[in-house]
Amino acid sequence: MHDTAGDLVSVVVPVYNELAVLPAFYQRLDSALAEIAERAEILFVDDGSSDGGGAWLLALRERDPRVTVLELSRNYGKEVAVSAGLDHAAGDAVVLVDADLQDPPEMLPQFIAAWREGYDVVYGQRLSRAGESWLKVQSARLFYRVINRLSDVPIPRDAGDFRLLSRRAVDAVAELRESHRYMTGLFAWVGFPSKALPYARQPRQAGRSKWNYWRLWTLALEGITSFSAVPLKLATGLGVLTAGAALLYGLFMLVRTLLFGNPVPGYPSLIVVMLFLGGVQLICLGIIGEYLGRTYDETKRRPLYFLRGLHPRRGGPGA
The missing domain is CATH 3.90.550.10 (Spore Coat Polysaccharide Biosynthesis Protein SpsA; Chain A)
Known part of the structure; x- marks a missing residue:
């Protein structure tokens, strides 16, 4: 005092x-x-x-x-x-x-x-x-x-x-x-x-x-990316999890083909898997991009x- x-x-x-x-x-x-x-x-x-x-x-x-x-x-x-x-x-x-x-x-x-x-x-x-x-x-x-x-x-x-x-x-x-x-x-x-x-x-x-929802969203991103690298770690974990799921699914398809043959159906499931993997990749690239963009701005000084x-x-x- x-x-x-x-x-x-x-x-x-x-x-x-x-x-x-x-x-x-x-x-x-x-x-x-x-x-x-x-x-x-x-x-x-x-x-x-x-x-x-x-x-x-x-x-x-x-x-x-x-x-x-x-x-x-x-x-x-x-x-x-x-x-x-x-x-x-x-x-x-x-x-x-x-x-x-x-x-x-x-x-x-x-x-x-x-x-x-x-x-x-x-x-x-x-x-x-x-x-x-x-x-x-x-x-x-x-x-x-x-x-x-x-x-x-x-x-x-x-x-x-x-x-x-x-x-x-x-x-x-x-x-x-x-x-x-x-x-x-x-x-x-x-x-x-x-x-x-x-x-x-x-x-x-x-x-x-002056704070519309877009500006509030931007401020939230500033806060999270400025004080935490957890989103990058989550992106890594999501990539590992997705790769593991893809490996298990590949083994399942191999065993099923060896046991029951390959009647060639599965186009819808193939599209779903491709879209899912593409979405995961874009999310991870977006997270990396947010951090990379901020690093780029900081280097300008x-x-x-x-x-x-x-x-x-x-x-x-x-x-």
């Missing part, structure tokens, strides 16, 4: 086409910040918004000296936007929160209190997900359970990016520069003492979610992002 009065708390907010909800979000965040003793900065990361949200944030910066606006050169996706925010956050503790108000900013004092107790990572754990479809809720639960079975690193269930990180945790995550980023897994991988704070997730206050503009807070270090 340590006294954090006088320390700086950075709040990182990735933003992509959230103009409809930004005023309400800022009002609630401002009220939450008024309840803590620490100094604060608010770092909005504009991930290539096209709805006028960037201009609104720049106008807000003129009114609030705590606000920094980080403009990315294009839309890179939330995982990279979060990474950019962590790179530029100066706080002794950094809080990550989305602007859609599904994750309540009012929990910020609770995060700070847990940090004061000595925890380096304090994350919100969803007890419920109001406003989301049954399919989305169940698929999310299934994903967390699958990835924990496959991954060597325990990844907290029903937890996203809504969390607080201490300075040493932020610095540790900053050293992980892989191109394919599953931030929830990276936060778990660096270790450090962690604490979960349960909460009920709320529906979006305005606008539409491209920067994670480029900035179009950086507008630091006017309050300076002592704000």
Whole structure:
């Protein structure tokens, strides 16, 4: 436990086409910040918004000296936007929160209190997900359970990016520069003492979610391939199992031919076997391709992002 009065708390907010909800979000965040003793900065990361949200944030910066606006050169996706925010956050503790108000900013004092107790990572754990479809809720639960079975690193269930990180945790995550980023897994991988704070997730206050099922599927693949090689081992096992079944079937056909002759029927079964083997091969090649593609991307060593503009807070270090 340590006294954090006088320390700086950075709040990182990735933003992509959230103009409809930004005023309400800022009002609630401002009220939450008024309840803590620490100094604060608010770092909005504009991930290539096209709805006028960037201009609104720049106008807000003129009114609030705590606000920094980080403009990315294009839309890179939330995982990279979060990474950019962590790179530029100066706080002794950094809080990550989305602007859609599904994750309540009012929990910020609770995060700070847990940090004061000595925890380096304090994350919100969803007890419920109001406003989301049954399919989305169940698929999310299934994903967390699958990835924990496959991954060597325990990844907290029903937890996203809504969390607080201490300075040493932020610095540790900053050293992980892989191109394919599953931030929830990276936060778990660096270790450090962690604490979960349960909460009920709320529906979006305005606008539409950017996470369609295809993007969620892609994120799930990122998580599994980034933290587990089990799918490759399963592909190997499936190949061995299929080869063994083919060998047994071949022996069966040999014995039957020697004992009863070969009347030549069996075209349907031959087609079924060929289709089955072809399907198994394509699945295994697909799994290998997912890992190979990610390895190819990592070897390029491209920067994670480029900035179009950086507008630091006017309050300076002592704000």
